[in-house]
Amino acid sequence: MSGYSDNPFINNTPSSSPQKPRDGNRVLKRPFGSSSSSSLLSSPSRQSRTAGSIVYADRFIPNRTGIDLNTLASIGSSASLPPPGPSSTDDQVELQKEIQAHETFDAVLKNELFGEKLVRDAVGKESSIDRIKNTRSSAIDFLGGSNNTVQDSSLFDEEHPDSAPATPRRILPSNDEYRRPSSNSLRGASLLTYTGSNGTRPSTVSLMQSQIFDSMSPVRPDSEKFLLSPGRKFRQIVKIPYRVLDAPSLADDFYYDLVDWSSTDMLAVALGKSIFLTDNASGDVVHLCDTENEYTSLSWVGAGSHLAIGQANGLVEIYDVVKRKCIRTLSGHKDRVACLSWNNHILTSGSRDRRILHRDVRVPDSFFERIETHSQEVCGLKWNPESNKLASGGNDNMVYVYDGTSRSPVLKFEEHTAAVKALAWSPHKRGILASGGGTADRKLKTWNVNTGFKVNEVDTGSQVCNMIWSKNTDEIVTSHGYSRYNLTLWDYPTMNPVAILKGHSFRVLHLTLSADGTTVVSGAGDETLRYWKIFDKPKAKVKPDSVIFGSFGQIR
Incomplete structure (x- = not known):
């Protein structure tokens, strides 16, 4: 029997087409004269073909396979999308919207x-099926309860939640002309229905009912x-800049850092040999x-x-x-100064001469400490004034x-395989x-400098220039x-991409944050400055009038 494949539908296909019944029923007539009556009553299966005798099957009954089990499992589970890959840079907001659309379609x-309700959220939140169940009361209020009769107290039979799936109960209007057959109502379908006809003109209420209840x-x-x-409401992030300024002669050099925003809402930009x-x-x-x-x-x-x-x-100037x-x-430096960072009155500079210099601007000396840890150019410096730590x-x-x-x-930390210019300390977790x-x-x-271990890692798919x-x-x-000449917003600590901001046509080398x-x-390098409105202002925290009474209120 090598001619048969592993497909169960092929293995169970009868050898020839059955004869058409004359009386309209589903049972097919078989030719008499078979050697065994038991073979005529059995389900179709592999049988030896003998010359001069033909055996017909009564009906086509495919074998139960793993496909049926997978279908049954998918009915009882909620719809979901596969998680993004490690190098995916899809927007998390768009992904969540797509997941919600799939869940809505699955629930409906x-x-x-x-x-009936098939699944419940594991975290106790209202699922899509639960929301469908809870729409019953709103539908009744909309119809105006006085002209409508609810034939049952619930859309879903939950008297025995652990028993077999219950039959759904429908909300039907009291008018006979919009009555459905009982078989259709029991099956929970709304496709095959009929309406009776009479000589009366339907009222306005009946017309409103028909918009919801008719076939x-x-x-x-x-x-x-x-x-x-x-x-569900998703965070709205405007993905286009609200302001674009021309910045002629803005250097396209990975090691330069030429844009910074002050606490007094003043933006400084170095364009060629001038600063504005x-x-x-x-x-x-x-x-x-x-x-x-x-x-x-x-x-x-x-x-x-x-x-x-x-x-x-190699010179560093301070301007009032x-x-x-x-x-x-x-x-103090012998080559270009690629990075600068302040810690109160301490100014730290890094250079291509591989040195880091600490300068106290209150004393006349140019620097009071020199560090020679790096073997090549120092291109990233960032102070954390709260913990008094410096990262380079x-x-x-x-x-x-x-x-x-x-x-x-x-x-x-020596896990990176390319130059590290982008550094940032968390202002939320020490x-x-x-x-x-x-x-x-x-x-x-991301690293935890208190323990010395890596917290998380993600492949951005592109050169990281600033952060x-x-x-x-x-x-x-x-x-x-x-x-990829764009900006990416990442959620911490999941490190999921929340939004991708596109607009630049060259490397986005310079980055700064406003005072608020x-x-x-x-x-x-496309010689433009783009303003992106990404974050909202933080909500003001209400402080208690007194520390003692405030603590007392928390205890109560």
């Missing part, structure tokens, strides 16, 4: 077929109410200074009154923005963490550091270069 389909309605009333009810200040409130633009060299980095002091500027010749005057010039990233793919201004690092790798790495990693940790929400914004924490400004 099961309600139309079975009319022309495509779905059951509870399903229709469920489809019209509002679904933009007041976000008024929109005024001020030309601050020029240089004969090239500006490579800049950073505002916490108070927003002074701006530190790094140059390609009120007086628009350079008040100090600090030496270099072109040697290393990340170091220092306690204060100590010369030796307390931690070393001791959490995020780092991003370059083109050959593309990884976004910001939001002050208002526990989310991270990364800007990317080769080969709501707006992100990105700068790219």
